[in-house]
Amino acid sequence: MDLQSIKDGFARAFGDTGEGLRFFYAPGRVNLIGEHLDYNGGYVFPCALNLGIYSAARKRGDSLIRLASGNMEPKVTVDSAHIFYDTKDGWANYPKAVIHELLRMGYTPGGFDLYVWGDMPNNAGLSSSAAIELLTCAVSDRLFDLGVGSIERAKLCQRAENGFVGVNCGIMDQFASGMGKKDNAILLDCSTLEYQYVPLKLGDYRLIISNTNKKRGLTDSKYNERREECERALHDLQKVCDIKNLCDLSADDFEKYKNAIGDSVACNRAAHAVYENARTKAAVKALNTGNLREFGKLMNLSHVSLRDLYGVSCTELDVLAEAAWNVEGVLGSRMTGAGFGGCTVSVVHKDAADSFIKNVGETYKTRTGLTADFYIAETGDGAGEIIK
Numbered sequence: 291m292d293l294q295s296i297k298d299g300f301a302r303a304f305g306d307t308g309e310g311l312r313f314f315y316a317p318g319r320v321n322l323i324g325e326h327l328d329y330n331g332g333y334v335f336p337c338a339l340n341l342g343i344y345s346a347a348r349k350r351g352d353s354l355i356r357l358a359s360g361n362m363e364p365k366v367t368v369d370s371a372h373i374f375y376d377t378k379d380g381w382a383n384y385p386k387a388v389i390h391e392l393l394r395m396g397y398t399p400g401g402f403d404l405y406v407w408g409d410m411p412n413n414a415g416l417s418s419s420a421a422i423e424l425l426t427c428a429v430s431d432r433l434f435d436l437g438v439g440s441i442e443r444a445k446l447c448q449r450a451e452n453g454f455v456g457v458n459c460g461i462m463d464q465f466a467s468g469m470g471k472k473d474n475a476i477l478l479d480c481s482t483l484e485y486q487y488v489p490l491k492l493g494d495y496r497l498i499i500s501n502t503n504k505k506r507g508l509t510d511s512k513y514n515e516r517r518e519e520c521e522r523a524l525h526d527l528q529k530v531c532d533i534k535n536l537c538d539l540s541a542d543d544f545e546k547y548k549n550a551i552g553d554s555v556a557c558n559r560a561a562h563a564v565y566e567n568a569r570t571k572a573a574v575k576a577l578n579t580g581n582l583r584e585f586g587k588l589m590n591l592s593h594v595s596l597r598d599l600y601g602v603s604c605t606e607l608d609v610l611a612e613a614a615w616n617v618e619g620v621l622g623s624r625m626t627g628a629g630f631g632g633c634t635v636s637v638v639h640k641d642a643a644d645s646f647i648k649n650v651g652e653t654y655k656t657r658t659g660l661t662a663d664f665y666i667a668e669t670g671d672g673a674g675e676i677i678k
């Protein structure tokens with residue numbers, strides 16, 4: 291990334307010389323498997339991308355926070371003493387949320403000017419919102435030496451999104467954006483936040499992200515609905531077994547106790563959680579032993595489960611995944627993230643990348659009338675300062 295253009299953007303936005311700036315980056319993420327498990331106490335397996343949000347920042351001598359973006363309107367100025375959610379502030383509510391949460395936790399960030407510019411698609415299921423949150427947290431932390439620990443950053447940003455923005459997300463996106471490591475995926479146990487880096491040894495294979503470019507509408511309300519359905523299933527199961535989360539159950543125990551779940555919808559949601567958790571552990575084992583074919587198969591099964599049991603896919607995602615399954619050289623393909631639109635992720639042989647993009651792109655256009663975008667994904671590091 292050319293930091294000069296970020297510096298120029300800052301100078302344009304705030305009408306000054308752009309001297310004395312510090313630069314930061316926070317990545318988007320793609321989840322390889324383990325979907326809708328973070329809030330069910332299961333394993334997730336995301337990696338941070340080299341697509342994300344760059345920024346230039348500088349301390350001010352007062353308590354004002356000025357926020358500007360090279361991709362999005364509006365430009366917003368707030369006083370840190372009076373931060374509240376305002377729909378008309380759009381994207382700026384995310385950085386405001388983080389500052390609000392920092393202050394609530396007793397940290398004392400002062401005023402600063404922040405200019406951001408992203409090279410990732412927004413609202414495409416690659417967690418641009420987590421990226422902007424982690425970015426703001428890293429900026430505040432570094433400019434004012436707040437000493438927020440790295441895992442605390444992720445937890446704090448999740449709380450900011452839950453409480454201030456009002457989206458009841460789990461911890462996965464913030465954790466991946468904050469803790470990502472180039473060439474690795476993160477196996478995160480969401481019930482304990484224990485994690486390990488797993489080298490993403492894909493050999494001749496590449497990760498291709500395909501964006502449906504579908505306008506997403508009801509994602510948040512449908513997301514919250516899935517969470518409630520899982521809570522219902524958990525509540526029923528807790529009458530017959532001693533568990534804290536759905537993912538505490540093995541597949542065998544789930545089969546034994548599932549009749550306790552009062553309605554079939556909640557039962558399907560729980561079945562997805564339990565079996566997806568088992569798939570995630572198996573997928574990591576497959577990756578560690580170099581069995582990429584098995585890894586791909588598990589990705590496909592994950593998609594089918596999200597489609598049939600969890601009800602978070604949509605025609606566009608299904609068309610992309612199914613078209614990918616038909617391309618030679620593809621080991622696996624699935625929707626990634628919350629669903630209802632957004633992206634798929636596929637494991638594709640490097641020599642098949644061009645035919646993948648051509649064939650999947652054409653099928654998608656014919657079947658949906660929409661044009662998909664494709665990214666050959668590279669992993670990247672988590673949020674932090676760019677030291678020149």
Ligand code: GLA
Nearest residue numbers: 325326459460461462627628
């Ligand atoms: C969204 C949420 C995450 C996670 C995924 C689904 O990205 O922000 O917490 O629940 O959906 O796996």
